[in-house]
Amino acid sequence: MKCSIARSGDSESEWPEAAVQHSVAGIESEGHCAYPTSMTTHSDLDLVIVGGGIGGVICLKYAKDAGLKTVLLERRERIGGLWRDLPSWQDIQFRKEDWTLGNVPVSEERQPGILRNIEAWVERFDLVPQIVLNAPVTSAQSYEGGWQVATDGALYRSRWLIAATGGHNRPVVPQVKRNDSSITEYHSFELRNPEELKGKRVTVVGGGASAYDLLDLCFTYEASSIAWVYRSIKWMRPTRQVKYLGTDIRLLAKYQMLGLSTSAMNRRINEDLRARYKKAGITEIMPEGDFDIRRDQLIPGRPGMIRGFRSIERHRSEVQSVHGKTIRLSNGEEISSDLLLWGTGYAMELGYLGLDSLTKARRLNEISARCYSVFRSSDAPNLFLLAPGVLETNTSTPWAYAHVARSIMSHIAGTSVFVDPPVQDLTNHYDLVKMLALHDRQNYPVGLWYLKYLWLAMFHPKARPMPIP
Known part of the structure; x- marks a missing residue:
């Protein structure tokens, strides 16, 4: 079974359904996109939101709270974004109490619970009337005073646009040579049935959270090597x-507010991390250089991987x-394997916006540093x-999305909230609140918010x- 996913370096390749980006509708005419006259046009919108994952919802x-005339466009037949496409074993990296906001329930940390939580937001706040399903965006163009957003059958004109198509919408596998391969390959996105690992010689590729998950699964499902x-x-x-207990977002919040x-x-975190690596007996894989919360995400360790570390080649x-x-391998070594698992992460695809600077960007921080x-x-x-400034930070995504979304609506209403120059540092948890509070006095009254x-x-x-919030 071959991967049918985007491989870095490929000019054209098949992507899984969650990562499909449709080609631009219409024809080019004198530098402008001419849309078919038969398309239904929706004008005078305040806001179009592209993407029906947790951030878009x-x-x-x-937007509804602010009384804005808004449409959310979701390419699938149901909302959920990437969480609808992920296998059931995928999960969040912290406690479900830190994902949940208010009385919008979440039953578990794994994919089924998170997907139900996203659906619960729609039900709890009666958002269905403003959601258009089966509406993949084919192009979006800015013009004086707003945006034109095209789907296969309709054109939407709005003053503002929120790209909420996620930061992990393009699974990536490095381009490698294949010659009569009989090894089954999966990106972590594609591994639907981890039972396939049982008794197999498995090779995991990658050095981040996805690879750690895959290594943990290898022990859970008893890979032979x-x-x-x-x-x-x-x-x-x-x-x-x-x-889920591997990181403590609430402790970070205390540090930040004090x-x-x-x-x-950074000094406290590095002391803790180095002591933990030594105690776990895994100093051989301790990263070079210090952990820096301004640029690094604190990933929780995977207990199965740590317990079985000595048996990993x-x-x-x-x-x-x-x-x-x-x-x-590039160093000349060879590995005999039955299964090849790619824990090589995702790229962000924003080609539908037609902006070269965003289309060429491959990392989230490259994009957030342009905002x-x-x-x-x-x-x-x-x-x-939306996503580049939230994903891969040290915070709960619903927490961050809720605060950012509330301030976006203030900005649309006329308060200049998002005006500070672009930065390279991550905006972690309560640091995000502090950033928004500088200018969004409607939602953060002077003194009282602190x-x-x-x-x-x-x-x-x-x-x-x-x-x-």
């Missing part, structure tokens, strides 16, 4: 506890080619890019979800 909730290929490794917080400096937090290299049952106050694009007017969030950081019960 939360934005729609706040495990080889791990990585070029570099990201920091994690080793733990033998359940994965005014602990970034250098002081490790190769610091890259996959060069696959022939028969043999994987050849005023992390979220408002500097490459086009009246455009917000007391509110200080109380939440210090005294809100850990077993209870945080309130909806």
Whole structure:
């Protein structure tokens, strides 16, 4: 079984359904896109939201609260975004109490529970009337005063556009040579049935969260042998506890609201991480250089991977080619394998916006570094890019999306919130609140907002979800 997913370096390749980007509708005419006259046109909208995942749905909730005339366009037949396409074993990296906001329920940390939670937002706030399903966006063009967004059968004109198509919408596998390969390959996105790992010789490629998950699955489902290929490794917080307890977002919130400096937090975190790596006996894979919360995500350790670490055959290299049952690495080593699992992550595809600077970007930080106050694009007017400033940070995505969405609606209403120059640093958890509070006085009254969030950081019960902003 071959992967049918985007491979870096390919000019054209098949993507899985969750990553499909449709070609531009219409024809080019004198530098402008001419749309078919038979298309239904929806004009005078305040806002179009592209993408029906958790970020897009939360934005729609706040747009409705603000009384904005809004449409959310979702390419699938149901909302859910990437979480609808992920296998059931995929999960969040922290406690479900930190994902949940208010009384919007979440039953578990794995994919089925998260998908039901996204659907619960739609039901709880009666968002169905403003959602258009089966509406893949074929192109979006800015013009004086707003945006034109085209789907296969309709054209939407609005003053503002929020791109909420996710930061992980294009699974990526490096381009390698294949010659009569008989090795089954899956990206972590495609591994639907982990039972296939049982009794197999498995090779995992990658040095981040996806690879850690795949290594953990190899032990859970009793692979006969495990080889791990990585070029570099990201920091994690080793733990033998359940994965969801591996990081503590609420502790980070306390540090931030008490005014602990970034250098002081980094010092504490590095001391803790190095002690944990030593205690777990995995100092061989401790990343080079210090952890820096301004640029690094604190990934929770996977207990199965840590317990079985000594049985993993490790190769610091890259996959060069696959022939028969043999994987050849760039350093000349060879691995005999039955299954090749790519934990090589995702890229962000924003080609439908027609902006070269965004189309060429491959990493989230490259995009967020081109946005005023992390979220408002500097490459086009009246455009917000939601995911790059939230994913891969040290925070709960619903928490971050809710605060950002609320302030976006303030900006649309006339308050200049997203005006600070682009930055390279991650905006982590309560640092995000502090950034928004500088300009969004409607939602963060002077003085009072700080007391509110200080109380939440210090005294809100850990077993209870945080309130909806």
